Amino acid sequence: MQGKELKTLAAAMIAVALLAGCSSNKSNEEASSGGPSPSSSASAASGDAPQANELSWKKDTSPFKFTQYFYGNWGSAYIWKDQYAMKLATEKTGVTVDRKLATGSDDDYLNTMIASGDLPDSIMLDWNNPAVTKLIKNGMVYSMDELIDKYAPEFKSMLDPDMVKYHSIDGKLWYLPNEYETQDRLTSGVPIVPVRPWFIRSDIYKAIGSPKIETTDDLMNALKAAKAKFPDISPVGLEFFDVSKNGFGGSLSMDYLIDSFSPHLLEERVKDDQQIVEYPMRNKGFIDAFRYLNQLYRNGLFDPQLLIYKQEQYEEKLYGAKYAVASQYMNNMYTTYNPKIESTIGKDQTYTVLDGLKANGQDPRYPASRLMGWQGFFITKQAKDPGRIIRFAEYAWSDEGQMDMRYGKEGETYDMVDGLPKYKPDILQTALKDHATFDAKYGFQDSTLLWRAGKLWDDAAARDLKESQPEQYDASQLLSKYDYDSYSLGMENLTPDGSTPEAVINEKVIDLWNKTIPKLVLSKSDDEFNNVYNNFIKQMDQVGAEKVEKVMYQLHLNDLQKKGLK
Amino acid sequence: MPAKRSLTKQIWLQRYLMILTLPAVIWILLFSYVPMYGLIIVFQDYTPFQGFIHSPWVGFDNFRELFADPTFRESLSNTFKMSIAKLVFGFPAPIILALLLNELVFKRFKRIVQSLTYLPYFVSWVLVVGFMYTLLDPDTGVITKLLVRLGLIENGTMLMGDAHAFLALAVITEVWKNIGWNSIIYLAAIAGIDPQLYEAAVVDGANRFQRVWHITLPSLKPTIIILLILSIGGLVSANFDQLFLMQNSMTQDAANVLAVYSYKMGLVSGRFSYGTAVGLFQSLVAFILMYVANYTSRKISKESLF
Numbered sequence: 001m002q003g004k005e006l007k008t009l010a011a012a013m014i015a016v017a018l019l020a021g022c023s024s025n026k027s028n029e030e031a032s033s034g035g036p037s038p039s040s041s042a043s044a045a046s047g048d049a050p051q052a053n054e055l056s057w058k059k060d061t062s063p064f065k066f067t068q069y070f071y072g073n074w075g076s077a078y079i080w081k082d083q084y085a086m087k088l089a090t091e092k093t094g095v096t097v098d099r100k101l102a103t104g105s106d107d108d109y110l111n112t113m114i115a116s117g118d119l120p121d122s123i124m125l126d127w128n129n130p131a132v133t134k135l136i137k138n139g140m141v142y143s144m145d146e147l148i149d150k151y152a153p154e155f156k157s158m159l160d161p162d163m164v165k166y167h168s169i170d171g172k173l174w175y176l177p178n179e180y181e182t183q184d185r186l187t188s189g190v191p192i193v194p195v196r197p198w199f200i201r202s203d204i205y206k207a208i209g210s211p212k213i214e215t216t217d218d219l220m221n222a223l224k225a226a227k228a229k230f231p232d233i234s235p236v237g238l239e240f241f242d243v244s245k246n247g248f249g250g251s252l253s254m255d256y257l258i259d260s261f262s263p264h265l266l267e268e269r270v271k272d273d274q275q276i277v278e279y280p281m282r283n284k285g286f287i288d289a290f291r292y293l294n295q296l297y298r299n300g301l302f303d304p305q306l307l308i309y310k311q312e313q314y315e316e317k318l319y320g321a322k323y324a325v326a327s328q329y330m331n332n333m334y335t336t337y338n339p340k341i342e343s344t345i346g347k348d349q350t351y352t353v354l355d356g357l358k359a360n361g362q363d364p365r366y367p368a369s370r371l372m373g374w375q376g377f378f379i380t381k382q383a384k385d386p387g388r389i390i391r392f393a394e395y396a397w398s399d400e401g402q403m404d405m406r407y408g409k410e411g412e413t414y415d416m417v418d419g420l421p422k423y424k425p426d427i428l429q430t431a432l433k434d435h436a437t438f439d440a441k442y443g444f445q446d447s448t449l450l451w452r453a454g455k456l457w458d459d460a461a462a463r464d465l466k467e468s469q470p471e472q473y474d475a476s477q478l479l480s481k482y483d484y485d486s487y488s489l490g491m492e493n494l495t496p497d498g499s500t501p502e503a504v505i506n507e508k509v510i511d512l513w514n515k516t517i518p519k520l521v522l523s524k525s526d527d528e529f530n531n532v533y534n535n536f537i538k539q540m541d542q543v544g545a546e547k548v549e550k551v552m553y554q555l556h557l558n559d560l561q562k563k564g565l566k
Numbered sequence: 567m568p569a570k571r572s573l574t575k576q577i578w579l580q581r582y583l584m585i586l587t588l589p590a591v592i593w594i595l596l597f598s599y600v601p602m603y604g605l606i607i608v609f610q611d612y613t614p615f616q617g618f619i620h621s622p623w624v625g626f627d628n629f630r631e632l633f634a635d636p637t638f639r640e641s642l643s644n645t646f647k648m649s650i651a652k653l654v655f656g657f658p659a660p661i662i663l664a665l666l667l668n669e670l671v672f673k674r675f676k677r678i679v680q681s682l683t684y685l686p687y688f689v690s691w692v693l694v695v696g697f698m699y700t701l702l703d704p705d706t707g708v709i710t711k712l713l714v715r716l717g718l719i720e721n722g723t724m725l726m727g728d729a730h731a732f733l734a735l736a737v738i739t740e741v742w743k744n745i746g747w748n749s750i751i752y753l754a755a756i757a758g759i760d761p762q763l764y765e766a767a768v769v770d771g772a773n774r775f776q777r778v779w780h781i782t783l784p785s786l787k788p789t790i791i792i793l794l795i796l797s798i799g800g801l802v803s804a805n806f807d808q809l810f811l812m813q814n815s816m817t818q819d820a821a822n823v824l825a826v827y828s829y830k831m832g833l834v835s836g837r838f839s840y841g842t843a844v845g846l847f848q849s850l851v852a853f854i855l856m857y858v859a860n861y862t863s864r865k866i867s868k869e870s871l872f
Contacts, residue, residue: 111836115614131836138615241815305704308727308814498836499613507835508637518727518816539636 055398056152057391061094064388067120070449071110071129071375073102074311083443084413088404095392097448107131107244114140121383124449127167127177127376130498136174137499141378142386143172151387155394160453166372166562176393177373182453185370189458190465191473191480192368195255196239198327199351204230215358216260216292219325223301226324235301237323240311243514248280250517253327255366257289259482260357263365266491270556277494277552279545281513287533288359290520294529297521307518321349330479332435334472339433353475356482366479367486372493377450396448399456405447406457413442420460432468490560494552502551508543512536608843621839628843638844640819641827645848648809648823649801651737657797659745661790664752665778680753684746694739695811702726702735726812732820736808755789756782791869799856802848824848 070078079099080086090096100120102109110131113119119140125132135141148155163180164173186192200213200222208225212218223235238253239246246252258265262285269278280286296302306314318326321341328337330353338350356364379389395401407414407421414421423431431438439446466473496502516536523529560566577584603618608628610621632638663683670676686694701709702725713719725731763781772780806825813821824844832841856871864870 105834107835108833111833115836115838117614134836138613140615304724304727304816308816504835504837511637511830514815515818522816542636 055154055391055394057093057395057398060388060391061092063094063096064385065096065098066122066383066385066389066392067098067100068122068124069100069102069110069113069120071102071106071123071125073104073106073109075101077439077443078446078449080447081440081443083439083441083446084408085405085443085445085447088408089395089401089447092400092404093392093395095388095395097392114138117382119380119382121380121386122389123378123380124178124375125175125378127175127373128493128495130495130503132175132376133169133497133499135378135380136169139381141174141380142383143174144176144379144390145172147379147386147390151390152394155390155397158394158397163373165564167376175376175378176397176450177376178449178451179371179374180453181370181372183370185453185458186368186483186485188455188462190462191476192483193330193476193479194366194368194483195259195479196253196327197330197333197475197479198253198256198325198354199333200325200354201321201323201349202352203348204233204324205352213354213357216257219354219357220292220295220299220301223296223325224299227301230324233324234303234317234322235324236296236303236306237314237318237326238306239327240309240314241307241514241517243510243517248286248510248513250514252329254289254293256327256357256364257292258286259366260359260362260364261285261288261292263362266367266486266489269491270489270553275553276546276549277491277556278549279509279540281536281540285359290517291529292359293521294523298524302521304518304522307521319344321345321351325354326351330472330476334469334475335432336435343433353478355478364482365484366482367489367491368480368483369485369487369489369492375449392448393450396450397452399454401448401450402452402454402457405450406444408442408444413444420456420463422460422464428464428468487563488565490556490563490565492559494555494559496548496551496555500551502548505544506548509540509545509548512539512543605842605846607839608846610839612839612842614838624839628839629847631840632843632847637822638827641822641824644820645802645804645823645825648733648736648804651733652740652804653797653801655737656741656744657794659741660748661752661786663745664749664756665782667749667753668756668782669774669778680746680749682746684750686743687747689743691805691807691811694743695808698735698739698812699726724816727814727816729817729820732812732817736805736812740805740808751789751793752786755786759785787867788869791863791867792871795856795859795863795871798859799852801855802852 079101080097086097110125114131114134117140123135123141125135145156159173159176160180160182162182163177167173167175167177167180198219204226205222207229208222211222211225213222226233227235238251241250243250249255249258258280262268262280262283265280265283265286268283268285269280271278293302297304317323318328318337319340328351333351333353341350356366358364377393379386379393383389396405403421407423410416410421412424413427414423416422422428427438427442430441431444438444445451465476496506513536516532519532520529523532557566606618607621609623609625610618611624611627612618612621616622667676667680670679701707704710704722704724707725710719710723710725714721714723719725725735759782763785764777767777767781803825804823806823806829809821809823810826810829813826825848828841828844828848830841831837831844835841860870860872
């Protein structure tokens with residue numbers, strides 16, 4: 001009996017092994033059979049001139065599904081269900097994206113995935129994440145050039161040469177960056193507001209006599225007055241703190257203060273004479289922003305719970321208008337929070353934007369570089385059919401794909417008005433008043449995630465903002481006057497490569513700073529604040545921060561070089 | 567005593583018992599010994615792509631870095647602080663509960679108390695920590711309000727963000743969660759005590775307290791000692807789930823124990839060799855501690871695990 005069972009087991013195992021072998025053979029075959037067809041079509045294309053704009057993705061629109069990991073566990077709106085934009089993409093190309101998010105910490109998830117080699121077919125990952133080099137150097141991803149040449153040769157001409165130059169590593173393009181903005185971005189499109197603005201609750205502002213809030217001291221006084229009149233309200237609300245996610249400011253809301261206290265931060269960090277790019281924590285103005293937060297705390301104006309809140313906890317309170325002054329991404333405030341507050345609590349409690357704050361007599365300056373990209377679209381070697389995926393990317397990148405993702409079908413979800421697309425009125429209303437429903441029902445902007453710069457939709461976005469959201473447009477105008485072009489400073493992508501010892505040091509510095517922020521903010525006296533700060537600098541030097549600062553200087557030079565500025 | 571049997575004969579005689587233990591032995595080999603092969607990466611600069619074979623060897627570099635790392639030393643001292651506190655308060659608690667329960671005359675009440683005290687054992691740490699955040703909220707937390715009324719803390723204290731309160735909270739919740747479950751073993755041991763001993767003690771005029779002191783506790787001694795040795799072995803493995811969930815940026819300094827540190831280095835930063843070195847060091851210390859405890863106990867009380 002036992003022997004028989006063993007035999008059965010062995011037979012089963014052999015069968016499994018054989019099957020596995022078969023399937024991998026099969027996928028190889030598919031891949032290689034996919035190979036010749038584009039080359040034959042390419043030769044056909046060279047024969048027939050009119051074929052020139054015939055894109056490769058149209059050759060095969062049979063049902064196809066590939067998996068994708070999206071780095072950002074907050075991105076539940078991006079998961080493909082049956083939103084309009086997703087259905088439209090599937091209808092046209094046959095492709096369904098099985099997009100997945102990390103269940104816990106993203107870095108944790110990503111590292112485990114890389115270590116086990118168990119990758120999805122494609123990955124959307126911030127192009128400047130330290131793990132990118134790991135993926136490339138260990139040969140875990142295809143280069144775009146290779147796949148484009150093989151499966152979609154005409155795709156190459158659709159890519160912006162400047163973008164290809166900036167994003168190539170070792171002469172090859174390894175990912176397609178989304179949100180790569182072209183040079184004219186600073187002057188066209190929606191006004192850029194590169195900070196999380198701070199807002200004040202309208203009724204509170206009126207109740208304290210609508211004082212002028214132009215400087216950081218004005219803000220402090222306004223908050224004191226608000227606290228006196230509304231003792232139950234929490235005076236200041238900031239987004240969650242986590243240095244490894246949000247950068248050295250700790251919370252994205254801090255940039256508003258940092259750019260006031262240290263308007264020349266980026267320039268000051270570069271020390272050409274010592275050949276280093278300093279950590280911002282060495283900058284006096286940068287630290288003054290935290291000193292200010294500490295003063296808020298000591299005056300009872302800052303709730304220390306914010307230091308340990310999750311973003312959701314903060315947002316829940318914001319929906320309830322529980323803060324006198326709160327910070328939030330501009331568009332979210334005007335299309336999500338304010339409408340919700342208006343409908344559940346009352347229009348008087350909605351938030352109004354604050355002007356940029358002067359500190360020490362200086363105007364703030366907001367670094368408003370055009371974006372060099374947000375995430376890269378990677379195709380991994382695990383992909384069963386990389387050809388279909390690159391062709392899907394081609395579709396997404398094309399004007400048609402962009403319009404499908406952003407606006408849907410003409411006549412059905414949008415109309416052309418004065419040569420620019422515009423949502424049907426009911427869709428526009430949903431987008432403005434109830435963004436969550438808009439995401440769940442239409443999923444515009446969320447389907448392929450390969451946003452590309454284009455005059456048509458940039459102009460349409462600018463017009464729409466002006467027309468249908470005058471309040472947000474004015475707010476953006478108000479703050480964007482402090483913008484300066486930081487593109488030429490070469491301060492993009494300064495994080496040391498994940499496989500180097502400097503990356504380890506950088507991690508330690510991040511960890512130290514993450515622990516130090518609460519201690520600074522909760523200091524009971526100036527002496528304590530200075531002690532904590534000096535201790536931090538000492539520890540940071542001990543772990544070898546200077547080595548990273550040297551590497552950051554090299555990366556700074558690289559950035560300048562890639563942009564063709566040096 | 568018969569002449570010493572040959573080994574094969576011994577095995578043959580015990581064949582059924584051996585077959586019985588075989589699955590357990592295989593299980594341990596497969597899941598505890600085979601993975602130990604992976605420990606060689608502590609002497610390597612391991613990258614998953616090069617694998618166990620091709621990753622470069624670095625000797626004791628990882629350990630050298632470990633001992634020079636201030637965070638590691640901090641996490642080591644945190645681990646001991648945490649574990650000793652948990653041992654001092656957490657170890658006697660279930661014994662006391664078992665003794666108290668045993669003295670209850672009203673059986674139904676006893677059963678209800680027993681069930682209620684071991685229910686928390688089945689609540690996951692995720693939920694427990696969720697309760698803690700709610701109950702200890704500085705504005706709305708019920709327990710915070712109670713403590714403020716009692717004058718023990720200031721109004722608006724955020725206990726979950728207080729590094730000084732962290733240790734106490736960790737110990738209290740751990741005791742609360744495990745006390746009922748751990749007392750089951752003692753209750754079982756108490757049930758096994760010969761009732762004649764108690765009857766004799768009553769005849770001799772011993773009161774309740776004396777009966778507990780002179781009969782129940784001495785009878786429990788072997789159980790207590792074995793469990794003590796086992797918990798000393800677990801001293802360095804302060805509960806990861808609990809501490810990882812309870813920590814936040816304000817209490818990180820107090821919460822950083824070896825297990826958390828190993829996780830952060832290994833999985834979050836992707837430094838597998840270094841993280842494993844931390845873990846290996848932890849196991850080594852645990853082994854030494856348990857061995858010493860076992861040895862001491864054997865010498866002093868003749869009770870021992872091995």
